[in-house]
Amino acid sequence: MKIHRVARDLVATHRIPSLADMYLRVVEDDSGDLEVALAPVGAKPGDFVITISTSAARYAATGDKSIPTDLTIGGIIDHWSEERWHD
Amino acid sequence: MKIFRVEGTLVATARIGGLELHRLLVVQDRSGGKQVAVDPVGCKPGDWVIAAGSSAARDAAGHSDYPSDLTIVGIIDYWDEENEEQAASADNRAAASAGNGARR
Numbered sequence: 001m002k003i004h005r006v007a008r009d010l011v012a013t014h015r016i017p018s019l020a021d022m023y024l025r026v027v028e029d030d031s032g033d034l035e036v037a038l039a040p041v042g043a044k045p046g047d048f049v050i051t052i053s054t055s056a057a058r059y060a061a062t063g064d065k066s067i068p069t070d071l072t073i074g075g076i077i078d079h080w081s082e083e084r085w086h087d
Numbered sequence: 088m089k090i091f092r093v094e095g096t097l098v099a100t101a102r103i104g105g106l107e108l109h110r111l112l113v114v115q116d117r118s119g120g121k122q123v124a125v126d127p128v129g130c131k132p133g134d135w136v137i138a139a140g141s142s143a144a145r146d147a148a149g150h151s152d153y154p155s156d157l158t159i160v161g162i163i164d165y166w167d168e169e170n171e172e173q174a175a176s177a178d179n180r181a182a183a184s185a186g187n188g189a190r191r
Contacts, residue, residue, distance in 0.1 A: 015161030
């Protein structure tokens with residue numbers, strides 16, 4: 001799992017049916033690279049989160065593997081700081 | 088999922104049987120690197136899209152045996168990079184015309 005920061009919401013109305021109405025967020029890593037993650041926990045922009053990648057992301061999304069995602073937010077970190085992130 | 092911009096359709100008439108069903112697109116990541124993605128959504132060139140990799144790419148393309156490692160799963164409604172670019176070019180034009188005005 002990795003630590004990401006939520007950059008913003010993402011709206012994609014036209015999507016494959018199996019992604020259903022799941023929420024998406026743009027997240028950035030410590031070097032500023034952007035990715036899109038499924039957000040089942042409702043993280044806000046600015047929140048530090050842990051993300052689960054590869055096939056585990058699918059199980060993290062709903063408990064089964066029906067959602068085709070390769071990055072899912074697993075939780076919001078209570079205490080984390082910019083300095084600690086870049087160490 | 089990764090963010091890409093659609094560059095165009097890719098035609099590959101001779102292809103393995105498993106790759107039938109969907110068209111292929113050339114997509115560019117934000118730093119300009121090109122990859123090929125399966126498109127079950129129906130994108131136009133210039134669209135900003137999100138694409139899944141890993142096993143999600145196979146299932147997103149239709150079934151778990153589909154041989155894809157990059158599949159488009161949605162079109163982004165609004166991606167501000169374009170507007171940032173437009174804003175930047177507008178700023179440049181404004182700066183340029185201001186510069187011209189100063190010279191005149």
